[in-house]
């Protein structure tokens with residue numbers, strides 16, 4: 001009986017060890033399950049699904065090409081950079097910045113040595129949820145890039161954690177660094193897709209996604225789910241996003257309503273996707 005138990009335990013361990021080799025071609029580029037949980041992710045399936053979703057959205061809507069120079073705002077632990085290592089060629093350049101020192105240290109130590117055309121920068125910018133003690137106000141932050149130097153800028157679930165004045169400044173920085181005809185692909189929770197009190201899909205049924213609160217300093221085109229910590233989760237009316245972008249010479253359109261709200265008949269994305277184009 002004991003030897004049978006030992007055999008089962010041994011087999012289980014062997015499967016776990018073998019499984020690691022199947023986790024990814026380069027498992028050292030993956031953060032630990034504990035680090036993934038800090039992004040609200042509780043399974044590997046979810047992690048990779050988001051990676052692949054964005055790799056497709058960037059090609060489909062962002063027009064990503066192998067030789068492009070691209071910037072990811074709020075790159076986290078490199079969840080989207082991960083599939084991009086197969087999409088950018090040696091002439092392509094990826095830049096990512098984030099306000100979390102741990103995330104950027106992980107990427108600088110693990111990702112850049114293997115893929116030198118992927119560069120990561122830490123910036124100590126304030127966010128009421130992710131970095132309340134940050135030294136730099138988001139509105140004072142200059143993206144670390146020359147004017148008109150990038151083909152594509154994107155942010156995966158970052159404007160879902162930013163208040164309107166910060167969003168407006170980041171869009172103005174995007175307009176500055178994009179080349180003419182450049183594109184930006186940003187995800188949002190858009191209020192016109194939200195129905196207060198309506199049932200939402202699994203993963204989004206929590207009250208974290210109840211965008212039922214306005215803040216006095218902003219108009220009704222902006223909402224949060226937790227007024228005591230506004231940047232915990234934020235939602236926008238598309239009109240406010242478009243108005244902000246258009247004032248900066250960018251066109252703006254919603255290209256895919258997200259799965260999150262439960263109101264889209266069919267969808268290609270988890271969050272609502274907004275494409276900006278620099279026209280002049």
Ligand SMILES: C[S@@+](CC[C@H](N)C(=O)[O-])C[C@H]1O[C@@H](n2cnc3c(N)ncnc32)[C@H](O)[C@@H]1O
Pocket residue numbers: 039073074075076077078079080097098099100103125126127130138155156157158161162
């Ligand atoms: C939900 S996570 C998404 C991370 C990453 N984009 C991904 O897809 O895995 C939001 C990220 O935005 C970053 N963030 C929040 N406010 C920011 C700001 N003002 N500038 C840059 N990054 C910010 C956070 O540190 C966090 O890593």
